Amino acid sequence: MTGTPPYNPDPHAHPGLAAIALLEAGKALAAFLAAAGLEVSGPAPLRTVINTVILRLGGDPEHGSFSSLLGQITPDTVHLAATVLAAYGLLRAVEAWGLWRAHAWASWLGCISAALYLPLDLYAIVKHPGWASWLLLAVNVLVVWVLARDIRKRHLD
Template sequence: MSQNGYNPDPHRHPGLHVIALLEASKAMLALLAATGLEILGPQPLRDGVNALIRRFSLDPDHGTLPSLLNAISPDAVHLAAAAMIGYGLLHLVEAWGLWKAKAWASWLGCLTASIYLPFDIYAIVRHPGWASWTVLAINLIVVYVLARDLRKRRR
């Protein structure tokens, strides 16, 4: 334990471990989704968008979904999979850093969780419900725990 009472031992940070597991889960889901995109290709996405167009009786020639349908190509799928791999690897590195109680990981986690907050609030405005509120609450808790960790490190 240091003179200021802050113990950098990662086993003393159960909050960081919980957040590390959350980040690792997000990383694994992103990597799994990227793998699925590469294996399945664009056709399942095209089928899903077509099903949405039929389900909501949308104009198949105009609007956002038909535009999205036209944008789904093998190249777009490769680009989306690459972006998901980058996202997954970033969160995997963050999870490792949080598990090891690294200050840079707390900074990274605090920043990335804070970026989601305006989108979480927008989701509550557009789709109020327990799911939207739960996501906001989780992100606020993550920001609080990581900011608290950073404050403790400064003392």
């Protein structure tokens, strides 16, 4: 009997899926920690960090658009940002669980979401060429390739 063996839904049979699941779980954890950090610290430390960045870039935090940006950092906007981060973390956690369990929908979700980052990765290379930008592009291309290959295998079997 020749041909390819039937598709195996065991995530451990597909180390690429397991590796991407762990990557997504790490993103989820980082997003949850960032959301919690925003909620715990509130707007004052965030204003201080942004003020420091503005000064290091040679800007004036007291005038112009930078002053407007600092004025937008309120308890309400911090709560909104924390909510968005928590929602992002939840999406990544669900994707990680689905990939770990080798669900087809998780491969689709991961492939589409990673592909959406590719234009931004290319823009980053143009604006900030360096090994970090290239590494990020390479990781995202690899994720798209592995997940697209998984989707294709499922379609053929």
